[in-house]
Amino acid sequence: MLARREVLQKCLALGSIVIASDFSADSMLFAFQEGEKPLPKPTPPNPLGPFYKRLTPVNNILRAAGDPGLPLTLSGQVVDARGEIVPDATIEIWQTNHHGLYDIDGYRYRGKQTVDTKGAYSFESVIPGHYPDKTRVCQHVHYLVMAPGHKALVTQLYFATDPVFEGDPQRNYAREPLLQTPELIRPVVLTGEPNELHAKLRFALCLERL
Amino acid sequence: MNMKVTALTLVCFLPVAALAQSGQQVKTINLPTGVTVQYGTMSRAGTQVATIDCDNVVRVWSTRSGELLQRLADGSHPPTDVEFSPDGRYLAVAYQLVPNEKGVLRIFDVNSWKMERELVVPDVFVLAFSPDNRRLALSGIVTQAWDVENSRMVADISPPFGGSTSLSFSGDGNWIATADGDGHVRVVDATTGKPRSTGTEFVLEPLVVAFSRDNKLIIAGGVDKTLSIIDPETGKVLRTLPKQPGLIMSLDVSSDKKQVAVIYGSSDHFNKVDHLMLWDLDTGAVLGDFRKPGITIVGGAFVGDHYLFAAESDDQLGVWSLR
Numbered sequence: 001m002l003a004r005r006e007v008l009q010k011c012l013a014l015g016s017i018v019i020a021s022d023f024s025a026d027s028m029l030f031a032f033q034e035g036e037k038p039l040p041k042p043t044p045p046n047p048l049g050p051f052y053k054r055l056t057p058v059n060n061i062l063r064a065a066g067d068p069g070l071p072l073t074l075s076g077q078v079v080d081a082r083g084e085i086v087p088d089a090t091i092e093i094w095q096t097n098h099h100g101l102y103d104i105d106g107y108r109y110r111g112k113q114t115v116d117t118k119g120a121y122s123f124e125s126v127i128p129g130h131y132p133d134k135t136r137v138c139q140h141v142h143y144l145v146m147a148p149g150h151k152a153l154v155t156q157l158y159f160a161t162d163p164v165f166e167g168d169p170q171r172n173y174a175r176e177p178l179l180q181t182p183e184l185i186r187p188v189v190l191t192g193e194p195n196e197l198h199a200k201l202r203f204a205l206c207l208e209r210l
Numbered sequence: 211m212n213m214k215v216t217a218l219t220l221v222c223f224l225p226v227a228a229l230a231q232s233g234q235q236v237k238t239i240n241l242p243t244g245v246t247v248q249y250g251t252m253s254r255a256g257t258q259v260a261t262i263d264c265d266n267v268v269r270v271w272s273t274r275s276g277e278l279l280q281r282l283a284d285g286s287h288p289p290t291d292v293e294f295s296p297d298g299r300y301l302a303v304a305y306q307l308v309p310n311e312k313g314v315l316r317i318f319d320v321n322s323w324k325m326e327r328e329l330v331v332p333d334v335f336v337l338a339f340s341p342d343n344r345r346l347a348l349s350g351i352v353t354q355a356w357d358v359e360n361s362r363m364v365a366d367i368s369p370p371f372g373g374s375t376s377l378s379f380s381g382d383g384n385w386i387a388t389a390d391g392d393g394h395v396r397v398v399d400a401t402t403g404k405p406r407s408t409g410t411e412f413v414l415e416p417l418v419v420a421f422s423r424d425n426k427l428i429i430a431g432g433v434d435k436t437l438s439i440i441d442p443e444t445g446k447v448l449r450t451l452p453k454q455p456g457l458i459m460s461l462d463v464s465s466d467k468k469q470v471a472v473i474y475g476s477s478d479h480f481n482k483v484d485h486l487m488l489w490d491l492d493t494g495a496v497l498g499d500f501r502k503p504g505i506t507i508v509g510g511a512f513v514g515d516h517y518l519f520a521a522e523s524d525d526q527l528g529v530w531s532l533r
Binding site for chain 1 (some may be wrong): 394414432434477479480
């Protein structure tokens with residue numbers, strides 16, 4: 001079992017942030033949220049990729065009990081380029097499992113939800129694995145965001161903890177060929193005891209109006 | 211794909227695997243040291259193969275002599291697609307200027323290698339010539355139809371999201387079939403962009419689409435490992451071929467509309483593209499089956515009574531024949 005100190009060192013080395021014992025996960029996330037001003041410019045697009053699947057069921061719990069991989073909570077808010085909440089946005093995400101494989105036959109690790117009145121969303125998942133064939137460099141989650149009166153957003157979310165970035169995504173983001181800026185790489189907050197770690201990540205989305 | 215439609219229209223043909231032929235290597239091209247092929251395409255006559263290589267150079271090779279015919283590079287701008295015109299007179303090369311935003315398309319005369327046209331376009335990952343070479347369809351973040359002679363975009367034919375993964379003009383040049391990321395195959399007017407029907411729905415993404423040369427059929431396939439034969443006018447799936455062995459990455463219909471060559475990928479090893487099969491479109495019988503672990507098939511063409519294709523392995527580009 002890893003000691004707390006070892007976990008801290010490991011996470012720092014991976015570019016993630018570990019919450020100090022005096023702060024709760026929620027307060028830390030709130031701090032992140034407060035620190036994140038409404039995005040002045042639209043979220044950069046990123047390719048759809050070949051594994052989008054239509055008719056994804058409405059579901060925000062993508063992780064099943066006993067699934068391998070680090071549990072992950074993805075959350076955020078959908079706003080427009082004026083910083084106004086988009087309360088009727090629909091978010092669809094899809095990703096690989098812990099082993100880097102997509103579910104083509106079914107809808108594992110595929111989910112869809114409509115944001116709440118504050119434009120907020122959240123999904124329960126696991127950190128996706130790297131593709132076994134290395135055709136994609138980084139771990140990622142695909143997003144499709146649609147809302148009436150707004151341009152559809154197709155993008156991907158990346159993890160600051162991805163070993164590819166060697167703890168410095170600001171410097172090493174271009175190791176992922178699909179990234180032109182580090183904007184889509186988000187910090188990961190680790191919570192819980194060393195043997196029950198849970199990752200939390202905020203990804204705010206900004207849509208362009210039509 | 212609409213499962214109800216599929217169930218109604220599925221025709222179960224039994225593959226005749228015992229009669230299937232395997233491939234024969236007819237030429238070996240030695241690639242420059244350290245160069246690997248990222249994408250490739252063969253001219254319709256099968257005489258040339260153009261590749262986008264890992265050093266951001268487009269190389270054009272003779273499939274008969276193995277000679278390097280041309281080397282095209284544009285400094286720091288990476289090539290993103292390369293396609294021959296149907297008559298083999300031109301080669302279009304798309305370069306990326308600003309990722310996901312802006313690109314440039316250069317059209318070269320294949321005999322003189324003189325650049326005939328240069329179009330400033332969106333960032334392009336897929337392109338297709340019309341049969342008369344006068345128009346182009348292209349897609350990246352958006353999908354558009356272009357008038358090449360007048361260097362202008364004539365119609366935005368973008369799907370609601372996701373762009374298109376494959377484009378094909380009808381034989382008369384009047385229609386463009388698109389395999390779209392949002393899970394549809396659509397047919398649109400090549401001049402106005404007006405849709406011909408509501409399109410064909412797939413659950414998983416269609417990755418490739420091709421018109422038969424008589425314009426009467428569209429063949430489409432993709433991640434669902436199904437080869438669908440579609441009525442271009444209605445968008446209805448007329449029938450499907452027997453279950454396919456992998457993700458359908460590329461397909462090519464013979465000019466007599468009797469055969470289709472299908473190149474397969476693997477869903478867990480996306481770069482493992484080592485399997486090609488020839489199918490009889492009418493009976494669903496297997497006419498040829500080529501699989502060679504360790505190679506990557508990069509493109510091919512029906513030439514006479516056989517299918518000629520290029521495949522990379524171990525610093526070499528092999529030219530193979532399957533009949």
